[in-house]
Amino acid sequence: MRYAHEVGKVRAAEQALMARLPEGALMQRAAAGLASTCARLLPRVYGARVVLLVGGGDNGGDALYAGARLARRGAVVEAVLAGSKVHGPGLEALRSAGGRVLDGSGQNAERAVETADLVIDGLTGIGGTGALREPHASLARCTEYAEGVVVACDVPSGVDAGSGRVDGVAVRADVTVTFGTYKPGLLIDPGAAHCGVVELVDIGLGADLPDPDVVAPWAEDLRVPRPAPESDKYRRGVVGIVAGGERYTGAAMLCVGGAVRGGAGMVRFASSPHPVELVRQRWPEAVATVIEPAPDAPAKVGRVQAWVVGPGLGTDRKAETLVEAVLRTDLPVLVDADGLTVLARRRDLLRRDAPTVLTPHAGELARLLGPGTTRELIEARRLEHVRRAAAELSATVLLKGSTTLVAEEDRPVRVNPTGTSWLATAGTGDVLSGLAGALLAAGMPAIDAATAAAYLHGLAARLAAAGPPGPDGPDLGRQAPISALDVVTALPEAFRTLG
Ligand SMILES: NC(=O)C1=CN([C@@H]2O[C@H](COP(=O)(O)OP(=O)(O)OC[C@H]3O[C@@H](n4cnc5c(N)ncnc54)[C@H](OP(=O)(O)O)[C@@H]3O)[C@@H](O)[C@H]2O)[C@@H](O)CC1
Ligand SMILES: Nc1ncnc2c1ncn2[C@@H]1O[C@H](COP(=O)(O)OP(=O)(O)O)[C@@H](O)[C@H]1O
Ligand SMILES: [K+]
Secondary structure (H helix, E strand, O other): OEEEOOHHHHHHHHHHHHOOOOOOHHHHHHHHHHHHHHHHHOOOOOOOEEEEEEOOOHHHHHHHHHHHHHHHOOOEEEEEEOOOOOOHHHHHHHHHOOOEEEOOOHHHHHHHHHHOOEEEEEOOOOOOOOOOOOOHHHHHHHHHHOOOEEEEEOOOOOEOOOOOOEOOOOOOOOEEEEEOOEOHHHHOOOHHHHOOEEEEEOOOOHHHOOOOOEEEOOHHHOOOOOOOOOOOHHHHOEEEEEOOOOOOOHHHHHHHHHHHOOOOOEEEEEEOHHHHHHHHHHOOOOEEEEOOOOOOHHHHHOOOOEEEEOOOOOOOHHHHHHHHHHHOOOOOEEEOOHHHHHHHHOHHHHOOOOOEEEOOOHHHHHHHHOOOOOHHHHHHOHHHHHHHHHHHHOOEEEEOOOOOEEEOOOOOEEEOOOOOHHHOOOOHHHHHHHHHHHHHHOOOOHHHHHHHHHHHHHHHHHHHHHOOOEOOEOOOOOOOOOOHHHHHHHHHHHHHHOO
16 A cells, blocks of 8 residues: 555654654755656756755755755756745855756746756645645746656645645646655646656655555455455455446446456346346346336346445436335445435435445545535545535545545545546446446445445556557557447456455
8 A cells, every 4th residue: 555644644744753863854854855866757867957946945945955966966956946935055055056946936946947858846845735725836837847757755736745636837847756655636637747756765754654644555465356266246246236227227237247357156136127138148147137116126137245225227216116126235335326316316215224335436426425515626636525425424535536536434435447438438437337247246345335436447448558568568648539339348457456
């Protein structure tokens, strides 16, 4: 896992460590890490033109000390000072190493940024709050036109380190060198999209850091169940899917596809006659049953270990009866799509003992959380809202979108590291709910099933978008449009990459 800590915890750990170290030692560790990454990014340090964007806090201090180290190795280092304050000892170190200060206003600074071989962004770090003020905002904006490499010190300036929120302008870095631990805003969009490659520099905070607030899993953290020699289809897990209606049949097909290719021992599909007929034709592996919208509907489907309810179900009274019937069982239930719209007016159905997983996109979550919450607000502050949803709805909440988050009360929020913008196409969410349902039925705890499903789904989409692999494997840098069915088809390959 990659671990991220909120800003207050980073500061507390830094204080504790600093109390045991000589003054300035921590900053020197940070600056050394930053300078060594910059040196690696330059073809040659000697003679390279480096511009530092320096804010008035310690983030600017880091940049100045790193600049001094590069200047001592022969780089031509110029600092643009933003605002009235500056880290005095850092500036002194830069000057002593031969670096110089540029006039920070207007075209002079802009031209220097645009033509430098490397720009270090030290405007704001974990101390940045709200939208960047001037001249910081203009300096951040001109990094967009930089011909050289842009390296953010700790956090791209303009990104809120704690949440990933961006109000106004923020630096778009090629590389972000962060110190001690990841910050949530480096992993969550829109902030994550500003970071480029994130490098973590160990400054010795480890022992002083408490449990993380946010984690991002690696493939080896997922622990997806594998069939053993003694496995049979029932032990592998039977997932029941209540989805689709006379009008919306595609959602049902895609959800069943996600479950079949997601490793379910068996998929039991239950719906009205038309989708049942279509599923029988397209997915003969599934056992499809026609059900009436009645409280005893789940019992008529046969034994399952977990349910998925909602995709393409509609939101009328009949749909509500089915959502209610499924949630009244004592099994794990995943509610998606139309099922979530029903839940928004029937939050009482969430009072249950068995695990409940909700998989909303931002619009659906806004409906679930009620008046005062909008899709835009949720997209801008994803972490805060997914946490709030998990607490208020007493459920495991998987919030979809450009960064998918999974939250359960009193646990670190999981950030999904896979995915591609090509996933933003109709029907891919239905594939995800079927896949997550299969993993729930296999017995995975709700938060792990949701995390693994998001990971595999995002990876399958990347593999599908990259097309057939070349001699060196899939070229994830060259992607093309995909359909939701392409994601279903690529799921086995995604499982294979887990080893
Ligand atoms: N603690 C440690 O031991 C270690 C810390 N380390 C480093 O210190 C960094 C944290 O330093 P920090 O606390 O000084 O805050 P920092 O990120 O420089 O920001 C404050 C400055 O930004 C300004 N500013 C704020 N918002 C703004 C806005 N919207 N628009 C414009 N300006 C804005 C604010 O101005 P003010 O509001 O005070 O006028 C003030 O000048 C951390 O990220 C890491 O790099 C490492 O060396 C490891 C050891
Ligand atoms: N900009 C984006 N970047 C990456 N993934 C995205 C983006 N937008 C949406 N997604 C993903 O695409 C899927 C869309 O799901 P959903 O909104 O439920 O669509 P549908 O209801 O049509 O199936 C989700 O897995 C979501 O995380
Ligand atoms: K910065």
